[in-house]
Amino acid sequence: MHPAFSVIFLTTLIGVGQGLYLALNTVQVYSVFKVLPVQDSAHFYALGSLIVLLFLGAGLAASFFHLGRPERAWRSAACWRTSWLSREIIVLPAFMGSVAAWGMIHYTGWSPHLFTFGNGAEVDLSQLLGVIASLLSFTLFLVTGMIYACIKQLQEWATPLTVINYTLFGLASGFLLAAAFAAWKSPGLVEFYGGWAIFTTLVAFLTRTASLMRNARIKYKSTLESAIGIRHARIEQKAQGAMAGSFNTREYFHGATQGKFKFVKWLFLVLVFPVPLLLASIGIGTQSTALLLAAFLIQYLGLIAERWFFFAQANHPQNLYYQTV
Amino acid sequence: MTQLALVIDLNVCVGCHACVTSCKEWNTSGTAGFLADMNPFSKDPTGTFFNRVQTFEVGSYPNTETVHFPKSCLHCEDPPCVPVCPTGASYKRESDGIVLVDSEKCIGCNYCSWACPYGARELDEKQKIMKKCTLCVDRIYDESLPENERKPACVLACPTSARLFGDVNDPNSEVSLAIRENGGYKLMPEWGTQPANHYLPRRKTRITIHEDELIRADNPLKKERQLPMPDADDPTLDETTSW
Numbered sequence: 001m002h003p004a005f006s007v008i009f010l011t012t013l014i015g016v017g018q019g020l021y022l023a024l025n026t027v028q029v030y031s032v033f034k035v036l037p038v039q040d041s042a043h044f045y046a047l048g049s050l051i052v053l054l055f056l057g058a059g060l061a062a063s064f065f066h067l068g069r070p071e072r073a074w075r076s077a078a079c080w081r082t083s084w085l086s087r088e089i090i091v092l093p094a095f096m097g098s099v100a101a102w103g104m105i106h107y108t109g110w111s112p113h114l115f116t117f118g119n120g121a122e123v124d125l126s127q128l129l130g131v132i133a134s135l136l137s138f139t140l141f142l143v144t145g146m147i148y149a150c151i152k153q154l155q156e157w158a159t160p161l162t163v164i165n166y167t168l169f170g171l172a173s174g175f176l177l178a179a180a181f182a183a184w185k186s187p188g189l190v191e192f193y194g195g196w197a198i199f200t201t202l203v204a205f206l207t208r209t210a211s212l213m214r215n216a217r218i219k220y221k222s223t224l225e226s227a228i229g230i231r232h233a234r235i236e237q238k239a240q241g242a243m244a245g246s247f248n249t250r251e252y253f254h255g256a257t258q259g260k261f262k263f264v265k266w267l268f269l270v271l272v273f274p275v276p277l278l279l280a281s282i283g284i285g286t287q288s289t290a291l292l293l294a295a296f297l298i299q300y301l302g303l304i305a306e307r308w309f310f311f312a313q314a315n316h317p318q319n320l321y322y323q324t325v
Numbered sequence: 326m327t328q329l330a331l332v333i334d335l336n337v338c339v340g341c342h343a344c345v346t347s348c349k350e351w352n353t354s355g356t357a358g359f360l361a362d363m364n365p366f367s368k369d370p371t372g373t374f375f376n377r378v379q380t381f382e383v384g385s386y387p388n389t390e391t392v393h394f395p396k397s398c399l400h401c402e403d404p405p406c407v408p409v410c411p412t413g414a415s416y417k418r419e420s421d422g423i424v425l426v427d428s429e430k431c432i433g434c435n436y437c438s439w440a441c442p443y444g445a446r447e448l449d450e451k452q453k454i455m456k457k458c459t460l461c462v463d464r465i466y467d468e469s470l471p472e473n474e475r476k477p478a479c480v481l482a483c484p485t486s487a488r489l490f491g492d493v494n495d496p497n498s499e500v501s502l503a504i505r506e507n508g509g510y511k512l513m514p515e516w517g518t519q520p521a522n523h524y525l526p527r528r529k530t531r532i533t534i535h536e537d538e539l540i541r542a543d544n545p546l547k548k549e550r551q552l553p554m555p556d557a558d559d560p561t562l563d564e565t566t567s568w
C-alpha cells in the first residue's frame with residue numbers, strides 16, 4: 001500500500017493522546033484507592049488533558065487530509081453497524097468530548113459527589129467521567145486497529161497483532177510523554193510513568209517483532225493464476241490497461257526502493273525501542289524533563305517510520321494485475 | 326433474486342479496447358459525473374476508467390498464448406467493498422444486484438477500494454469521489470432506447486461479442502448457459518466474494534485420433550485378426566472394386 005502521511009499522523013498522534021490520557025486517569029483511579037498520592041486538579045489533570053486534546057485534535061485534523069471530500073465527513077457516522085471506519089469516526093469525537101469535559105471539571109473544581117465505596121473512598125463525577133473516557137480510549141485503540149485488521153485480503157494486517165501493536169505503541173508513547181510531563185509538573189510520578197513506559201515499550205517490541213516474523217513468512221492466498229483464472233506457471237504481463245499509471249498503481253504501491261524499505265524498518269526498530277529505552281532509563285534516574293521529552297520525541301519519530309513501514313509492507317492482491325509497476 | 330452481470334469470453338476477446346472507449350464515452354456523461362482525465366495530452370497521462378483491458382502472455386516462446394483480459398467491477402454477490410463504507414455511499418441494489426456508489430454521499434476515503442480484492446474501484450482525481458462500473462444502470466432500463474440497445478455500452482461495442490450481459494441467477498439466461506456450458510469461472514474465489522461477473526476460458530477444439538483410425542479398415546475381418554492382416558501398401562478392396 002502507498003503510505004499516506006495523513007493516516008500516519010492520525011494513527012500515531014491519537015495513539016499518543018490516548019496513552020497520555022490513560023496515564024493521567026490511572027493516577028486518578030489509583031489515588032482513589034490510595035495507591036498513589038492525589039494530584040493537583042488544575043495543574044496536573046486539566047493541563048494534562050489539554051495536551052491530550054492537542055494531540056487528538058492534531059490527529060483529527062490530519063485525518064481530514066485523507067478524505068477527498070472532507071466537507072462531507074459528518075456522513076461517515078452513518079454505518080457504524082458494519083464499518084470499523086465509521087465506528088472510529090464516532091468513538092474519536094466521543095473520546096475527545098469526554099476528555100474535554102473531564103479536563104474542565106478538574107479546571108473548575110466543580111465535581112459533585114456521587115457515591116462512597118465501602119472502604120470510604122469517595123467517587124465524584126470526575127472519577128466516573130474519567131473511567132468512561134478510559135474505556136473510550138481503549139475502544140478507540142480497538143476500532144482504529146480493526147480498520148486495518150478487518151480487511152482479510154491485506155494479509156499483513158489481518159491479524160490480532162495489528163490491534164495489539166496499535167494499543168501498545170499508543171500506551172508506550174503516551175506514558176513516555178506522561179513521564180516527561182510528570183518530571184515537569186509532579187516529579188513523584190516519574191518513576192510510575194517511566195516504569196510503565198519502559199514496560200509497554202518492551203512488550204511492544206515483542207509483539208511488533210512477532211508481527212514482523214509473521215509477515216516475513218506470509219503465504220499469499222491469491223496468485224496471478226487465481227487472479228486471471230489461467231493455470232500456468234509462467235504468465236507475464238504485457239499491458240496494464242494504462243500507459244502512465246492509474247489510481248491502482250498510485251494507491252497500492254509504496255514506490256520506494258528495496259533499500260529504502262529495509263532502511264525504514266531498521267530505522268523504526270532503532271528509534272522506537274533501544275534509543276528511547278536508554279534515554280528514559282537515564283531520565284527517570286535523573287528526573288530530567290529534557291531527557292524524557294527527548295526519549296518521547298525520538299520514539300514518536302520512530303513511530304512515524306513504523307507506521308510508514310506498516311502501510312508499505314501490506315501487499316494488496318490487486319497488485320497482481322499490475323505486475324510491471 | 327436477479328443478479329445482473331457480464332460474462333467475458335477470453336476465447337474471443339481480441340484486446341481492441343472498444344469496450345474501454347465506449348464505456349468511457351458513455352459514462353463520462355453519466356449520472357455519477359464525468360470521468361476525469363489528467364494531463365491527457367502531455368507527459369504521464371492518467372484518468373479514471375470503469376473498465377480496462379490488460380494483456381498477459383502465457384507460457385514461453387514458442388508455446389505462448391496472448392490473453393487479453395478486460396477487467397471491471399465484478400458486482401460481487403457478497404461484496405466486501407459495501408459493509409466497510411462508513412457513509413453508506415457504497416451499496417448493492419436489492420432489485421438487480423448492481424453495486425453502486427452514491428456520488429452525493431461518498432467522502433472519498435478510499436476504504437472501499439482497499440476492501441475490493443480486484444482493484445475495481447478508482448478515486449476520481451478531480452471530483453475526489455469513488456468511481457466504478459455501474460453496468461450502465463442509466464441505459465439498461467431506459468425505455469426510450471430500442472430494446473436491443475438496453476445493454477451496457479461495452480457489450481454493444483464489442484466487435485467479437487466477447488461480452489455477454491444478463492441475469493446470472495436465471496438458469497435459462499444466455500449468460501447462465503454460457504457459464505454452464507463453456508466452463509465459466511470466477512476470479513480469486515479464495516476471498517469468498519462470489520463475483521457475479523464470470524470469465525469464459527480460452528478453449529481449443531481438439532480431437533483425439535488413435536493410430537488405427539488412420540488405417541483404412543475396410544475389411545473388418547482383417548481387423549479382428551481372423552484373416553492375416555495384409556501389408557499396409559497392398560491394394561485394398563477400395564482400389565480393386567468400384568462400389
Ligand code: SF4
Binds near residue numbers: 398
Ligand atoms: S469487484 Fe470489487 S468493487 Fe466490485 S463488487 Fe466486488 S469487491 Fe466490490
Ligand code: SF4
Binds near residue numbers: 409414432436438454
Ligand atoms: S470512498 Fe466513498 S464509497 Fe468508498 S468507502 Fe469511502 S465513502 Fe464509501
